[in-house]
Amino acid sequence: xxxxxxxxxxxxxxxxxxxxxxxxxxxxxxxxxxxxxxxxxxxxxxxxxxxxxxxxxxxxxxxxxxxxxxxxxxxxxxxxxxxxxxxxxxxxxxxxxxxxxxxxxxxxxxxxxxxxxxxxxxxxxxxxxxxxxxxxxxxxxxxxxxxxxxxxxxxxxxxxxxxxxxxxxxxxxxxxxxxxxxxxxxxxxxxxxxxxxxxxxxxxxxxxxxxxxxxxxxxxxxxxxxxxxxxxxxxxxxxxxxxxxxxxxxxxxxxxxxxxxxxxxxxxxxxxxxxxxxxxxxxxxxxxxxxxxxxxxxxxxxxxxxxxxxxxxxxxxxxxxxxxxxxxxxxxxxxxxxxxxxxxxxxxxxxxxxxxxxxxxxxxxxxxxxxxxxxxx
Ligand SMILES: Cc1ncc(COP(=O)(O)O)c(C=O)c1O
Numbered sequence: 001x002x003x004x005x006x007x008x009x010x011x012x013x014x015x016x017x018x019x020x021x022x023x024x025x026x027x028x029x030x031x032x033x034x035x036x037x038x039x040x041x042x043x044x045x046x047x048x049x050x051x052x053x054x055x056x057x058x059x060x061x062x063x064x065x066x067x068x069x070x071x072x073x074x075x076x077x078x079x080x081x082x083x084x085x086x087x088x089x090x091x092x093x094x095x096x097x098x099x100x101x102x103x104x105x106x107x108x109x110x111x112x113x114x115x116x117x118x119x120x121x122x123x124x125x126x127x128x129x130x131x132x133x134x135x136x137x138x139x140x141x142x143x144x145x146x147x148x149x150x151x152x153x154x155x156x157x158x159x160x161x162x163x164x165x166x167x168x169x170x171x172x173x174x175x176x177x178x179x180x181x182x183x184x185x186x187x188x189x190x191x192x193x194x195x196x197x198x199x200x201x202x203x204x205x206x207x208x209x210x211x212x213x214x215x216x217x218x219x220x221x222x223x224x225x226x227x228x229x230x231x232x233x234x235x236x237x238x239x240x241x242x243x244x245x246x247x248x249x250x251x252x253x254x255x256x257x258x259x260x261x262x263x264x265x266x267x268x269x270x271x272x273x274x275x276x277x278x279x280x281x282x283x284x285x286x287x288x289x290x291x292x293x294x295x296x297x298x299x300x301x302x303x304x305x306x307x308x309x310x311x312x313x314x315x316x317x318x319x320x321x322x323x324x325x326x327x328x329x330x331x332x333x334x335x336x337x338x339x340x341x342x343x344x345x346x347x348x349x350x351x352x353x354x355x356x357x358x359x360x361x362x363x364x365x366x367x368x369x370x371x372x373x374x375x376x377x
Contacts, residue, residue, distance in 0.1 A: 021356035034275035064219035069195035073258025084204030084220035091229035094149035161322030296320030
């Protein structure tokens with residue numbers, strides 16, 4: 001179990017932040033790394049081409065790879081989950097008449113991408129729903145069949161916290177010859193990810209939530225079988241020998257190795273990458289399995305404390321770090337706002353209160369949350 005890491009963050013004692021699924025706070029160290037990098041832009045001669053354009057982003061690539069259990073060659077640097085999902089869609093060619101499977105109320109970036117591909121390829125997007133007692137895994141496994149060409153889903157559903165059995169889903173998809181595209185934004189880094197057992201075609205993560213990184217920087221895992229694919233854009237740095245600034249107009253037909261061709265333009269992100277590097281290093285040091293165990297204990301303590309107030313978690317196979325509580329009928333419609341006024345920060349998704357703690361939360365946060373609920377309900 002990881003003890004509270006609150007001292008590494010700028011979290012005043014009177015604030016209870018239980019909203020990592022919406023936006024994680026950066027550590028003080030990550031924020032300083034970003035600020036230092038902003039300072040440098042005032043004096044551009046201080047940039048070192050090899051280091052700032054190439055080595056620092058390569059550090060990011062290697063650290064992101066460790067989160068996925070992949071190698072640096074398998075990772076592209078992307079600005080948003082939607083960018084990685086669009087790259088996946090560009091490189092998949094589903095048979096006309098086939099089906100792309102998504103979950104009911106899945107995050108929009110992982111829906112619109114497939115609607116657009118479906119229109120272009122004459123395939124349909126099929127929404128997989130679950131009944132109250134059914135898990136997302138059961139519903140998805142029942143839906144995968146001979147018509148399935150792509151399974152596009154998360155590891156943890158953003159609105160109810162249900163966790164999917166990705167090794168089983170991967171195996172079922174493979175049996176049908178279907179591709180697997182994952183959005184790991186609500187799980188990577190805080191839940192172990194078994195790359196060997198899952199082997200997705202593509203997997204994305206946005207870095208500003210659980211990974212505690214800056215906004216607008218994420219990562220895309222690309223299975224080696226797709227690494228010769230087509231990029232969304234043709235940027236100069238994604239080509240072979242782009243390190244040689246004097247010879248950039250000796251245009252290169254060859255791309256840089258591995259998944260680097262899929263990097264977003266200006267991927268060296270001088271202000272973003274240094275703080276993202278600091279954040280991911282910290283996440284790797286804490287270790288996903290340790291974080292998962294720690295956050296499971298926190299959500300369990302919260303669930304037990306709020307149950308007598310009529311707030312219940314009923315999601316089958318709930319992920320340990322994620323708690324989505326159904327509210328009693330008498331709960332005020334503006335409960336989240338009222339809690340916010342008391343400096344208790346949570347989200348509402350659908351008709352549930354989403355509570356998402358991280359390693360900085362402690363027992364005092366849990367007590368403050370429970371006391372505020374008692375006062376508002
Ligand atoms: C599951 C999931 N995926 C992705 C995102 C962010 O998407 P994007 O990076 O495309 O803005 C969110 C944000 O809430 C999310 O919950």
